[in-house]
Amino acid sequence: MNNLKSICVFCGSSEGTDSAIIIESELLGTKLAERDITLIYGGSKMGIMGRVAIACLGNKGKAVGIIPGFLKTKEIVHEGLDELVTTENMHERKLKMQEMSDGFITLPGGFGTFEELFEIITWSQLGLHHKPIGILNTNGFYDHLIAMLDEMVNRGFLKAENRALLIEDTDVDSLLNKMEHFVPDLTSKWLKPENT
Ligand code: AMP
DSSP states (O other): OOOOSEEEEEOOSSOOSOHHHHHHHHHHHHHHHHTTOEEEEOOBSSHHHHHHHHHHHHTTOOEEEEEEGGGTTTTTBOTTOSEEEEESSHHHHHHHHHHHOSEEEEOSOOHHHHHHHHHHHHHHHTTSOOOOEEEEOGGGTTHHHHHHHHHHHHTTSSOHHHHTTEEEESSHHHHHHHHHTOOOOTTOGGGSGGGO
8 A cells, every 4th residue: 555645746737628627626636635645746826737736725735836947937836835846947847746756646738747647657667666657537538548558558569567557547536546556566578687
């Protein structure tokens, strides 16, 4: 059982057009607060990022923002965070997010969200960390991505055991429960001697 004290949430700096996604994002912020799990995220008060943080803080949760200096004005920082870490650049931001978090959840978002999800899952595939990575598939937003991952397995570009690194659910509590019980497969192809 993983003791998740902090979870990094990757999600859109935009709010999107689906109210179910906004509601679910706020629910995640609330659940993190209720479970006493610190929110680690990009530090913005805009978009889905802001929705999660505002809900978490509004329910007496703890939220830590990590943002590179050059993005501070563009993403419009949330001024009421428990801690705001300013990094030199995007690379340092992601490294810090990884170091400070016991797990990762991806909500709907754009290019930035996808980049963050795939970098963190690649680090797991390489054995650089063994933390649970979840994707909240609200209203089927990630159906096509999940189908793509299965296609990658079917066509031999992705090992089934690496595909299994991504935990998915449509329900916040159920996703968090799965992440708590996630057991990493330490026999990943990247860790086997014949591949080194
Ligand atoms: P988006 O999903 O594009 O709205 O972006 C969500 C978050 O990802 C924001 O905090 C962005 O700063 C961040 N982001 C955008 N582009 C990148 C990138 N190339 N690498 C890492 N993070 C990014």
